[in-house]
Amino acid sequence: MKIGFIGLGAMGYPMARHLSKEHEVIVWNRTREKAERHAKEHGTTLANELTDVENAEVIITMLPTSKEVDEIVDKLLSHVKPGTLWIDATSGDPNVSRETAKRLAEKNVPFVDAPVTGAIVGAENATLTIMLGGSAENVERSKEVLRLNGKTLIHVGDVGAGHAIKVLTNSIMGATVWITSECLLLAKQLGIDMKTALEVTNAGSGRSNASENLLPMRLRDHKWPLVFKLAHHDKDIRIAASLSHQLHGSTPMLALTQQLFSGALHQLGDQADYIEVAKIVATMNGESWE
Ligand code: NDP
Helix, strand or coil: CEEEEECCCCCHHHHHHHHCCCCEEEEECCCHHHHHHHHHHHCCEECCCHHHHCCCCEEEECCCCHHHHHHHHHHHCCCCCCCCEEEECCCCCHHHHHHHHHHHHCCCCCEEECCEECHHHHHHHCCEEEEEECCHHHHHHHHHHHCCCEEEEEEEECCCHHHHHHHHHHHHHHHHHHHHHHHHHHHHHCCCCHHHHHHHHHHCCCCCHHHHHHHHHHHHCCCCCCCCEHHHHHHHHHHHHHHHHHCCCCCHHHHHHHHHHHHHHHHHCCCCEHHHHHHHHHHCCCCCCC
């Protein structure tokens, strides 16, 4: 199958590689050098122009937000062929994706939102969890392709449902990272060493992905790699908060989490990793994790 893959960032680069094992993949990236490197390293086809993907049977976008996806849709709308399936793997905004789906439907191009979870390591190892929104038929078509990227593929509902559950689950993670950091900082201030505090947390009821996998490397081993941009995480939580607002929801924890993450982003900047919010937790208390 011919697949056009748009967006070779931290996630898209390895995802396109896995797809190329069974398909002819045409790659396009805003910064052309990355697409050139991909073609050279993985035998994919370099798209000289964005419109070079117009004959693909499937187009996949993996971009920062729905805004960039929409800009790409604008540019390709008059070129895509009827019947082409558009899969948006971006962690996007369900309201925007429903509008995008309508625009594409006018060209007889079905749309499926298929955001992913599992981090860069999941993209590298093709073990992502992928949540899909769309009609049963289009989701089945998408799964046929995306099974090369993930182990768990779940049909969540209609268009937008994948994007909705993605931002909600990332909000759960954000709140958990923040509260776990606060309590571990208090443990430290009380003279409990970090190794022991984590050991007890992970053997007890405070255990989570944050305490088991995300925080030990940073708080105990003092390694702060960039694996997922705080800017992306903040975007997800802001979308979740806006969905609550739209439903006239009463979700104070979510509202607070959004405020904390947006504040942290202002302080840490665009290139910070999402777990660096723990540094803000420390500085709010006149402390550091050293
Ligand atoms: P990156 O920032 O690493 O990559 C972003 C990609 O989008 C790059 O290819 C970039 O091109 C391209 N891009 C940015 N702006 C534009 C634009 N205006 N027009 C065209 N292309 C553009 O992001 P990730 O790969 O980390 O994330 C992609 C999506 O996946 C996000 O929605 C994120 O929330 C989600 N996600 C990320 C995870 C992670 O662990 N990183 C995990 C799960 C989901 P260029 O090379 O030119 O900059």
